[in-house]
Amino acid sequence: MKVLLFILAWFIGTAGVCQNKSRLVPMVLIQGGIYLPLYSKNVQEIKVNSFFMDVYPVTNADYLAFITDNPDWSKTGVKSLFADSNYLNQWRSDFIFDPETANSPVVNISWFAAKKFCECQGKRLPETAEWELAARASETKGDAGKDPAFNQWVLNWVTKPNPVTLPSVGSTFKNFFGVYDLHGLVWEWTYDFNSALTTGESRGNSSLDNNLFCGGGSFASKDITNYASFMRYALRSSIKAKYCIANVGFRCVK
């Protein structure tokens, strides 16, 4: 009988097969609130519950710890279903990257890989609404969405080319919630990155989210001053889950 129970416990315990011995990343509470997607011309508020967010994006060193425990996700181990050929392109081999970049954000990561990493930490990828809610905070304000200086700062980063070597995490500003690097370092994956429909794939063209994009259509949307968020939505809508991109990293929430 006991044996049976033990087997059952083992079965449940191993249900989410996942090894994790990586370091603890500090998290902070993001106070929930109402997020208004920039594409909504009708009032389409999203209520975001409070959640915890990693203070920093995941680094190369963090990711190495994950791969060491889960070699299925190494450069040569990964299934092509889950990552394109750019996966971890900046690494020299399965377990080796330039030591100077240990503390830089890991990039060239697919959505599948990012999701798996967070799962292994007992965390998850942020919803787009959660990410945007946390990212509208400046150094001093929880919601700086209407602050021209803040929007301009973000836009300045977005329009600058990427540095050859990515700086370490924590090298940008600490926002109102205590989170670093939401702007100014890399773009980040969200769980529902592709949930905006922009081509003729939805039921009726009436519900297409064309307002997301710059150009004539965008003037119909809620917040036309925040160009950087248009760019984020445009990026998210144009990529696929297996894409690995040199300036897209991620962080986890729970």
Next chain:
Amino acid sequence: MKTTILLLLCFLMLSCNNNQEPSEKSCCKSKTKEDLHKKISGESIYNLATIWTTQDNDSLQMKEFSGYIVISAMVFTHCESACPRIVADMQRIESKLTDKEMESVKFLLVSMDPERDTPARLREFATEHKLNDRWTLICSSQDATQEIANVLGVRIKKLEDGGFDHSNIIHVFDQGGIIIRQQNGFDAEQIEILQAIKSLTH
């Protein structure tokens, strides 16, 4: 005690919101199909480790389709316009298959609505649309659903009324689980899909 454990196990299998990944020893079906595990291509849908529940309340993994050509689409049973059309398109494909092709083709509907599509609801949908036993309807957790949608390139946007805006795509998988054809939108003729099936069965 044994009964309790059995009940508990059954319960684990029942819900569509289970979030389990398989442990090697948990799968009783794989024993008879060990040959399937031989060599799975990196691009194959059989690499998905998630567990699904069918309209008959059986649990299922994608790799169990190994050896079959699979014609598949993501739908939800409360869907009023697009999904019935997709199913009708797939039935039209089925009606044009030769007897020989029929033997090697399965039809798979994957639910994009883990909250409302239960196995019972899938069963009803199958009956309503007169789907025969070549058809499998499956649902799983939100995570598994999002993952397969991203593998298939199906975009899903949840709407306030509980419905979804979604891509309308019919996927054709070869006997190794690799997508060889995707058809966007609706097409009364289905010529290209039929040709693909023909080339796979010759």
